[in-house]
Amino acid sequence: MRLLLSAIVILTSVTTIKTSNADILTSTSSLVATPVSDICNKTSSKSIAEYQVASTEFDKEQFKEAEDFINDLSTKAVTGIFSQSIVEAKKEALFHELFSTSVDLDALGRFVLGRYWKAATHQEKQKFLQVFSNLTIKTWARRFNGYAGISVKTTGVVPSKNKGQLFVESKILQGEGKDPIIVRWRVIKKQDGYKVIDIIVEGSSMARTYRNEYRSVIKNSGKGVQGLIDILQSKLNEFENPESKATASDEKSVKIKTSKKDS
Amino acid sequence: MRENKIKTHAMCYILIIALSMSGCATRPNDNNIEALAEYKQINDPLEPTNRIIFALNNTLDNLILEPVAKGYRVITPSPVRKGVDNFLKNLSTPIIFANDLLQGELKRSGTTISRFVINTTIGILGVFDPASEFDLPYHHEDFGQTLAVWGIGEGPYLMLPFLGPSNPRDLTGKIADIFIDPMNYSITHNDNNDDLKCAGTVRSILGAVNAREKMLDTLDDLKKSSIDYYATIRTLYRQSRNNEIDNGLSTLINGNMNDFDFYDNENDFDFPNDETTMTEE
Numbered sequence: 058m059r060l061l062l063s064a065i066v067i068l069t070s071v072t073t074i075k076t077s078n079a080d081i082l083t084s085t086s087s088l089v090a091t092p093v094s095d096i097c098n099k100t101s102s103k104s105i106a107e108y109q110v111a112s113t114e115f116d117k118e119q120f121k122e123a124e125d126f127i128n129d130l131s132t133k134a135v136t137g138i139f140s141q142s143i144v145e146a147k148k149e150a151l152f153h154e155l156f157s158t159s160v161d162l163d164a165l166g167r168f169v170l171g172r173y174w175k176a177a178t179h180q181e182k183q184k185f186l187q188v189f190s191n192l193t194i195k196t197w198a199r200r201f202n203g204y205a206g207i208s209v210k211t212t213g214v215v216p217s218k219n220k221g222q223l224f225v226e227s228k229i230l231q232g233e234g235k236d237p238i239i240v241r242w243r244v245i246k247k248q249d250g251y252k253v254i255d256i257i258v259e260g261s262s263m264a265r266t267y268r269n270e271y272r273s274v275i276k277n278s279g280k281g282v283q284g285l286i287d288i289l290q291s292k293l294n295e296f297e298n299p300e301s302k303a304t305a306s307d308e309k310s311v312k313i314k315t316s317k318k319d320s
Numbered sequence: 321m322r323e324n325k326i327k328t329h330a331m332c333y334i335l336i337i338a339l340s341m342s343g344c345a346t347r348p349n350d351n352n353i354e355a356l357a358e359y360k361q362i363n364d365p366l367e368p369t370n371r372i373i374f375a376l377n378n379t380l381d382n383l384i385l386e387p388v389a390k391g392y393r394v395i396t397p398s399p400v401r402k403g404v405d406n407f408l409k410n411l412s413t414p415i416i417f418a419n420d421l422l423q424g425e426l427k428r429s430g431t432t433i434s435r436f437v438i439n440t441t442i443g444i445l446g447v448f449d450p451a452s453e454f455d456l457p458y459h460h461e462d463f464g465q466t467l468a469v470w471g472i473g474e475g476p477y478l479m480l481p482f483l484g485p486s487n488p489r490d491l492t493g494k495i496a497d498i499f500i501d502p503m504n505y506s507i508t509h510n511d512n513n514d515d516l517k518c519a520g521t522v523r524s525i526l527g528a529v530n531a532r533e534k535m536l537d538t539l540d541d542l543k544k545s546s547i548d549y550y551a552t553i554r555t556l557y558r559q560s561r562n563n564e565i566d567n568g569l570s571t572l573i574n575g576n577m578n579d580f581d582f583y584d585n586e587n588d589f590d591f592p593n594d595e596t597t598m599t600e601e
Contacts, residue, residue: 171358260560
């Protein structure tokens with residue numbers, strides 16, 4: 058009780074000081090509002106539309122196409138994967154299909170491996186892409202529980218400095234009392250339409266995060282890309298069969314025991 | 321009793337020795353351009369030490385903070401937690417306001433002060449957030465971000481004991497924010513007032529539990545799905561800080577749009593800019 062009282066006392070004292078300051082400040086800020094705030098608010102007040110600079114590579118038609126692509130993709134995801142009326146097993150199959158048709162896996166894989174892509178053998182590259190896509194599908198499908206009731210709204214398109222790439226910005230509305238999430242999709246124009254190569258959630262890029270993580274694993278494993286593939290494969294096994302981790306360690310201990318016997 | 325003391329001393333020495341021995345990550349040879357670029361970009365020369373501290377933090381988190389945050393989620397309904405979150409956000413107004421001004425963001429400082437007035441009065445001491453309904457959304461600022469806006473580089477990645485991921489710039493910012501906060505000021509200037517001290521402690525604990533509760537699902541998911549949790553947290557910390565510094569526009573208007581280089585060109589040794597490391601700019 059004493060605590061609550063003291064908290065209220067502190068608050069009210071702070072409030073009185075601040076409200077008197079506030080009056081002055083709001084009046085000053087309204088005085089200078091128009092000219093100065095334009096200079097000072099370098100980035101914060103501008104909407105994405107203002108960055109839609111003229112691009113020689115893309116025209117308005119293509120901006121629209123890219124936006125439609127994301128709209129279509131997110132509608133499929135919301136009605137298919139996030140819907141509660143669909144059975145769990147079917148959700149993963151649906152996501153698998155969506156992932157393989159709308160993500161440029163090769164480009165994503167190249168980016169994620171970075172300089173190690175060049176050093177990898179053809180076999181390693183193929184194996185990596187396979188394990189990487191399977192694991193990504195598994196992890197993302199697991200995340201989709203509890204996303205029911207969300208809706209996605211695209212808000213604009215900006216060209217990337219990279220050839221053939223665009224950013225589509227969207228807002229994910231989570232419903233009552235929750236802040237919307239800003240998601241940017243990096244898409245690339247291919248012959249057969251647009252493909253996603255990165256998803257940037259509140260400034261955190263999926264591709265960059267994978268790249269940093271995998272780079273660290275490759276360095277620490279000491280076995281190059283093959284070392285990474287092995288670790289990804291064991292993670293995948295762990296997801297597919299949650300008990301496999303326990304059995305694997307059991308096997309190990311059994312092996313140690315038998316080898317001791319042998320000696 | 322004496323034996324115990326010796327034990328703790330020994331433990332401390334072992335810890336110090338382990339930390340100093342783990343030392344620094346090896347810098348690659350100057351001839352290896354790509355490896356060197358990567359080393360500079362990761363910008364984590366203290367990685368071995370940082371990893372040890374990260375493991376200790378994780379153990380503490382598993383033992384104390386995470387269970388407490390889970391318990392807090394169980395015993396409180398969602399509107400109560402929202403109220404606590406609003407209340408704590410409202411209390412941090414002086415820090416946000418001061419940093420808005422220091423960054424020259426007049427419009428945003430106006431938003432901050434208007435939010436404070438509306439939420440403290442109509443929102444009953446900040447428990448409710450009616451200001452958001454009036455198109456005055458919450459934003460966060462701290463002195464670490466201010467230093468970044470002033471052009472100060474982040475410096476090498478640091479894992480702080482108990483406090484988690486940071487860097488010299490953000491650590492300096494954190495300390496400065498303690499001095500900016502009027503609540504801390506009034507505590508230190510009324511050192512006989514136990515109620516104030518107590519309120520300060522409660523605020524810190526509540527802040528930690530509230531922040532951890534909000535991260536429960538994300539961190540749980542990352543822990544389960546990542547194959548190098550330390551590296552994942554390191555890159556996500558930097559990316560989200562850069563996003564905060566640029567007030568949400570980092571991937572669009574800053575230099576890091578060039579980072580999607582697909583290594584098509586065999587002669588291209590240019591390492592794409594992965595994270596906007598302020599030191600390199």
